[in-house]
Amino acid sequence: MAQQEGPERTRHGQEHLTTTNEQGRFCVARCTCGWRGPARRARSQARADAEGHATAG
Known part of the structure; x- marks a missing residue:
């Protein structure tokens, strides 16, 4: 299921x-x-991808 x-x-x-x-x-x-972002097995890495996207300039 989807998680936010x-x-x-x-x-x-x-x-x-x-x-x-x-x-x-x-x-x-x-x-x-x-x-x-790319599919990741680790949720923490997916969250890091999201944070990197949100803060990239």
Whole structure:
């Protein structure tokens, strides 16, 4: 099932709301802007991907 564990940040006036979603044995980070991170087995790594996306400039 979907989980909303990711950080929520604002970048350059555009709101980037990230979530992590479980897909079988994998976890994927997604953003409201359409970005999608790679499938990860570790939830912590998916959350780190989401945070990196939200803070990237």
